[in-house]
Amino acid sequence: xxxxxxxxxxxxxxxxxxRSSGRPVSRVAAExxxxxxxxxxxxxxxxxxxxxxxxxxxxxxxxxxxxxRHQMIGCTTRRDTIGCGDDAEPCV
Numbered sequence: 470x471x472x473x474x475x476x477x478x479x480x481x482x483x484x485x486x487x488r489s490s491g492r493p494v495s496r497v498a499a500e501x502x503x504x505x506x507x508x509x510x511x512x513x514x515x516x517x518x519x520x521x522x523x524x525x526x527x528x529x530x531x532x533x534x535x536x537x538r539h540q541m542i543g544c545t546t547r548r549d550t551i552g553c554g555d556d557a558e559p560c561v
Contacts, residue, residue, distance in 0.1 A: 475503070483508055484515045 475483075487497045487508055494512070498505040 480511045481515070484511050487512060 483497070483501055483503065486501075487494050490497055494508055495505040498508040501508070
């Protein structure tokens with residue numbers, strides 16, 4: 470990504486100000502002399518850092534790959550012409 474022009478302390482203070490002020494992020498960013506999208510990214514990053522469980526909960530569910538699915542139902546050969554499981558498709 471880009472170079473870090475602002476200190477971590479400045480970023481943390483900017484995020485705190487944006488959260489507590491009740492003003493639009495774009496206005497706070499303009500007052501601080503930073504791009505509004507930069508401040509939005511800092512806020513987003515701070516939220517992810519503060520609540521990692523929320524990030525994990527919002528991640529898409531894990532779906533098994535076809536190979537894993539066939540292994541789970543007990544298929545032992547790579548190609549099974551009869552098919553396996555309920556889908557009656559050859560193993561992959």
